[in-house]
Amino acid sequence: MGRLVGIVGKPNVGKSTYFSAATMISVPIAAYPFTTIRPNRGVGYVRVDCVCKEFDVRDEPVNSVCQDGARLVPVELVDCAGLVPDAWQGRGLGNQFLDEIMTADALIHVIDASGGTNLEGKICAPGTHDPLEDVEFLDKELDMWLVRIFKKDWEKISHKGKVSRDDLIKDLVERLSGLAIGRGSIERALKESGLSLDRVDSWSDSDLINLIHKIRLISKPMVIVANKIDLSKARENLARLSASPYRVLACSAEAELALAIN
Numbered sequence: 001m002g003r004l005v006g007i008v009g010k011p012n013v014g015k016s017t018y019f020s021a022a023t024m025i026s027v028p029i030a031a032y033p034f035t036t037i038r039p040n041r042g043v044g045y046v047r048v049d050c051v052c053k054e055f056d057v058r059d060e061p062v063n064s065v066c067q068d069g070a071r072l073v074p075v076e077l078v079d080c081a082g083l084v085p086d087a088w089q090g091r092g093l094g095n096q097f098l099d100e101i102m103t104a105d106a107l108i109h110v111i112d113a114s115g116g117t118n119l120e121g122k123i124c125a126p127g128t129h130d131p132l133e134d135v136e137f138l139d140k141e142l143d144m145w146l147v148r149i150f151k152k153d154w155e156k157i158s159h160k161g162k163v164s165r166d167d168l169i170k171d172l173v174e175r176l177s178g179l180a181i182g183r184g185s186i187e188r189a190l191k192e193s194g195l196s197l198d199r200v201d202s203w204s205d206s207d208l209i210n211l212i213h214k215i216r217l218i219s220k221p222m223v224i225v226a227n228k229i230d231l232s233k234a235r236e237n238l239a240r241l242s243a244s245p246y247r248v249l250a251c252s253a254e255a256e257l258a259l260a261i262n
């Protein structure tokens with residue numbers, strides 16, 4: 001199997017409904033937080049234009065299917081337990097799977113666009129919670145989780161003060177290799193951060209957090225699925241979500257699931 005895509009977000013927003021619609025695998029779905037405890041895994045398909053029409057050839061793909069000029073590329077999807085604030089410090093259930101989520105090549109952040117679910121995943125009246133907060137919250141949880149891993153033994157390195165660029169990159173690659181974060185992402189993030197590699201001991205905590213944030217954005221591309229678009233207030237919130245730094249896709253996973261199984 002090729003790429004692994006993690007479906008993440010706070011509880012009760014429709015992650016499993018989305019997973020089920022995308023994979024056609026039946027999994028528990030319910031209107032309360034922490035319905036999913038152990039991650040669900042399955043295969044979904046990414047639709048991309050196939051080159052066969054442009055080159056006017058008959059193709060015989062080995063690991064995907066070409067349907068009338070559209071290539072269906074299989075990707076493995078993992079649907080995780082919901083994350084709550086301070087998951088990176090061990091709160092809630094989803095934190096147990098952050099290691100697993102962070103091995104993904106890309107992430108789908110499902111939010112309740114109607115603002116009808118609070119930060120803990122409890123149902124509230126549509127429009128009473130701001131879904132933009134959900135985008136900020138997940139960013140923080142993922143970044144802080146990575147910072148925690150990154151900081152292990154960081155003192156040893158930073159105390160050396162001056163380290164060679166190669167040694168620093170080698171250390172970071174080793175530290176983050178288990179999370180499918182490659183050398184290219186690390187080198188690009190370091191360059192974009194503008195941090196001085198001459199005096200690593202002069203990096204502040206916020207320098208580190210900004211660097212990790214960049215590494216994550218480069219190595220784990222993420223889209224926002226603005227789910228529950230069928231509910232009131234969702235369209236208004238969708239317009240506001242365009243201010244987020246991510247690509248935002250409107251969705252009704254419940255409707256997609258109903259269409260997929262009928």
Ligand SMILES: Nc1nc2c(ncn2[C@@H]2O[C@H](COP(=O)(O)OP(=O)(O)OP(=O)(O)O)[C@@H](O)[C@H]2O)c(=O)[nH]1
Nearest residue numbers: 011012013014015016017030034035036082253254
């Ligand atoms: N109106 C509406 N409800 C939805 C939609 N998608 C999911 N739901 C409902 O939202 C509730 C939570 O759905 P789940 O798929 O279990 O949510 P989850 O994010 O996996 O929840 P946890 O596993 O608890 O983290 C269920 O009652 C779903 O039927 C949607 O697009 N529109």
Ligand SMILES: [Mg+2]
Nearest residue numbers: 015016035036
């Ligand atoms: Mg679930």
